[in-house]
Amino acid sequence: MVKEKTRRFCLSRGAAGKRCLKSMEKMWAGRFQKTLDQTADDFNSSIRFDCRMYAQDIKGSMAHAAMLSKQGILSQAETDKIIDGLESILKDIESGALAFDMQAEDIHMFIEAELTKRIGDAGKRLHTARSRNDQVAVDIRLYLRDEAEEIISLVKEAIEAIVGQAERNAETIAPGYTHLQRAQPISFGHHLLAYAMMLLRDIGRIQDAKKRMNFSPLGSCALAGTTYPTDRAFTAQKLGFNGAMQNSIDGVSDRDFCVELLSAFSLLMTHLSRLSEEIVLWSSWEFKFIELDDSYTTGSSIMPQKKNPDMAELIRGKTGRVYGDLIALLTTLKGLPLAYNKDMQEDKEAIFDAIDTVKMCLKVLAPMLETMTVLKANTYRAAQKGFINATDLADYLTKKGMPFRSAYKIVGQIVAECIEKDLVLDNFPLAEYQKHSDLFENDLYGEISLETCVNKRNSFGGASAKSVLAQIEWVKEELKK
Ligand code: ARG
DSSP states (O other): OHHHHHHHHHHHHHHHTOOOSSOOOOTTGGGOSSOOOHHHHHHHOOHHHHGGGHHHHHHHHHHHHHHHHHTTSSOHHHHHHHHHHHHHHHHHHHHTSSOOOTTSSSHHHHHHHHHHHHHTHHHHHTTTTOOHHHHHHHHHHHHHHHHHHHHHHHHHHHHHHHHHHHHHTTTOEEEEEETTEEEEEEEHHHHHHHHHHHHHHHHHHHHHHHHHHOSBOTTOTTTTOOSSOOOHHHHHHHTTOSSBOSOHHHHHHOOHHHHHHHHHHHHHHHHHHHHHHHHHHHTSTTTOOEEOOGGGOBOOSSOTTOOBOHHHHHHHHHHHHHHHHHHHHHHHHHTOOSSOOGGGGHHHHHHHHHHHHHHHHHHHHHHHHHHOEEOHHHHHHHHHSSOTTHHHHHHHHHHTTOOHHHHHHHHHHHHHHHHHHTOOTTTSOHHHHHHHOTTOOTTHHHHTSHHHHHHTOOSTTOSSHHHHHHHHHHHHHHHHO
16 A cells, blocks of 8 residues: 555656756766756656566665675674665655655666665675676566465466356356357356456466576676675575576567566557457447446447447457557567666566556456346347257257258248248248258257257367356366466
């Protein structure tokens, strides 16, 4: 909660672009005769967006300081001062007592400068055997590790909402579609569960990306490692990584883990977008399969009757943003020589935007799904039209010995006759049926009833209520893993 508040503060400050008259002196000013031009300084600075990694930056610095001390590179007394100083900075940022200085070049410089302000010379020793290049690489990994976990739990909430609706609608008969044409009758719960399966795989993809990401670049330094006797395995372990990255250049110069996560998020958004599109369709007067809860719909400024599915439309719309973030980062990386280049600072806005967008979408989608009402009478009525039991009628003949292709042809002719006479298969007279084949008997009507059509679809993964309940059990088990 506090974290959220601080974040908002730092972002709004950034947007306001408030600037001091006298630019803060750069840590690297020694080599220069002139100060950096103000516009160039603003252009270069990343604190307005990387300030959200303050906790990870502090955590990384603490592990680094502990390692320097263990290796005898820093004295115990200096290390204690550094750790205390970093703890007090963390506390003050979280309480709001310390505001980010938008004149700082980035979050790393800000925290280091603040530390030195608080504890003096010991603060200046923290950056021994480290560079901002490995520092930022470790910060972003730590940050994404946490965010990925949060996104996974939000996806789980969306899956639970889908499962809840599927449970309530296992027996709800609806038309299933291909080409957006009524195709075969299904349980509405079955349709919904298809999305649960997609989202489960999305979780798998995020977890998979996380596994590869969870190695520590800390100690790679600028690009070439260091002459100090560092212990990279120690910092890796302290920070919860599965080990230290093997190659220092790779450690500071790849952002493949961001791309992997963005790809997983893009695909997740594809799934949310398709579901959203169906929600938009289903809530139209043309379908009226569902009614969204008032709290997830909006009205029109001019048309008093309107109840618009804005949330679903926005999820569909924001999908493009996340794709854009993925393409932006891929494009940023494609021409970069090794090792670090400032272009890489662009990774953060892309991945942060995707994270914020995905989280917002999931947070609104889950309760919207949970609170929507499925209009069972309407889905049933829709299933009665469109000859969606025609396959079952062909199967009826096939089960009586006729080859499927012949049965298919006869049923096609019967459908054409029904259309001509404004009838459906269910009220086409038996005598008429028998003109096409003497295999037709009175039992055909039971065989092509919607209930039979759905509930006999008991093949593994099929559309029956029984299958839906089995799928729900499976999804619930997967969610526990
Ligand atoms: N703000 C920079 C980034 O996000 C931190 C690393 C800067 N390193 C450097 N050598 N200038 O990429």
